Amino acid sequence: MFFERHLENILKCFIPNTTDPNQVLEFIPLCKDYVRKLEVDQFLPPIEVDQKEERDDLSDTGSDFGFDEVFMRHYDLGVLITTLPHLQELHLTYGVKDCGMNFEWNLFNFTHQDCCNLAAALKMCHNLKDGGKQLLEGLADNKALTEFDLRLAEVGEETEYLIHQIMWANREAVRQGALSIPLP
Secondary structure (H helix, E strand, C coil), X not given: CHHHHHHHHHHHCCCCCCCCCHHHHCCHHHHCCCCCEEEECCCCCXXXXXXXXXXXXXXXXHHHCCCCCCCCCCCCCHHHHHCCCCCCEEEECCCCCCCHHHCCXXXXXXXXXXXXXXXXXXXXXXXXXXXXXXHHHHHCCCCCCCEEXXXXXXXXXXXXXXXXXXXXXXXXXXXXXXXCCCCC
């Protein structure tokens, strides 16, 4: 449990493009046999160097509406997950806790690149428990989801049924919902 918590804290404090990735990689050989569950409740985005801050300190509307074209990618879990052979549970929250007066919407972005990195990492982790029900709990109240593709996922029949129910309840917004059970 100590190794799990320590690794979680390292990941929570990791700032892309600022923190040395070796800080995470050096700890992996020590903890890899003991980590069964990771609960990371924040992933910090890269620190934004605002060049126009000196010119216009009064307005932050550009960041509120997503006009800033900043390279926003969180920590890539691909290397980490492949080196944890006993990992069974993975709980992730992409966002920032306790941001206080420094609140900006871009602190909570989950980019397309983050999604691709997470998908690739999950494909490489073969010991994870079926978390279909937990995934659905998070999707139950989501009215913004327009595309959901689980063709390559190995989900059970009950999970497939529940996913179908969620998609059906949200059918006005759903553009595509691809789901098929892989053949054994």
